Amino acid sequence: MRGGRLGEFELIARYFAPLAKDFQGARGLKSDNAFLPSDARHDLVVKTDTIVAGVHFLANERPEWVAAKALRVCLSDLAAGGSSPFVYQLSLSLQKGWREKWVAGFAQGLAADQRRYGIAICGGDTVVSPGPTTITITAFGRVPKGRGLARDGARPGDELWVSGTIGDGALGLLAARGRLKSLQLERRYRLPQPRTDLGPRLVGIANATADVSDGLLADAGHIADASGLAVTIERERVPLSAAARRVVRGEPSLWANVLGGGDDYELVMAIPPRRRNALLAAARAADVPVTKIGTFERGRGVRLTVEGRVVRAPRAGYVHF
Structure with missing residues (x-):
């Protein structure tokens, strides 16, 4: 807690972790990923991440690079979960006064990384907001059933x-x-x-x-x-x-x-x-x-x-x- 205000992890532990207590795959919200049953051989590893113009990327950044960063930060968490990329969803909140040229470049960046990492978009949402451009991606990976990796398994001597x-x-x-x-x-x-x-x-x-x-x-x-x-x-x-x-x-x-x-x-x-x-x-x-x-x-x-x-x-x- 800083200056009487909750930090990110304190906020999650106090208000949101109790909401996940009945679902084992949430791992108590102590992992960056969730682990969902999929088929007889696999679990789905699920990660949502948000990046905001002026906070996580420079406001004048090339749109194809913004797309790459938005997707890759999620893929990094999927890798930490031991999973291979599968599909993702995109929620795109465009700032007021957005230009189609920017969106075209953004889509080109996503297309290039879809080919590079073997992943495909499967849905999402697009809105316009008075705030800065904000991109949220939910990425899904596959891992052998029950074998997903998380933060809480280290042992003394590791x-x-x-x-x-x-x-x-x-x-x-x-x-x-x-x-x-x-x-x-x-x-x-x-x-x-x-x-x-x-x-x-x-x-x-x-x-x-x-x-x-x-x-x-x-x-x-x-x-x-x-x-x-x-x-x-x-x-x-x-x-x-x-x-x-x-x-x-x-x-x-x-x-x-x-x-x-x-x-x-x-x-x-x-x-x-x-x-x-x-x-x-x-x-x-x-x-x-x-x-x-x-x-x-x-x-x-x-x-x-x-x-x-x-x-x-x-x-x-x-x-x-």
């Missing part, structure tokens, strides 16, 4: 692993706003790369997963909190791209953005040591690098170390409220 590189999204936002100069980082912010090839391969390997949307510290912390554990993250192990490493080397204070800024859409995973080789094989098959960056243990909270010394963590992550 290793914390992460895919890809961290910090490009947050540093890319600074680049998009003119604070830094890096086309590579800027593109990473504008066009996230959901790990849809890796996610389904984690079924039977990972005990718990999340995607890095709010920030590494926050999302690793979500796994720890949901699992009733503490997590230690070793900063020197956190993988950085060459572009991010150059930026942080020149301005070390930007470590706060790297660890807490979000928008990376990589996967964080709780992996039992005995399954480490299986994870590495899955990562090779998906052509996605993975790095061990910490450990889950008994206790509560997130602990950050630098060369073995516990340090005060920078901002914990993106806060919606």
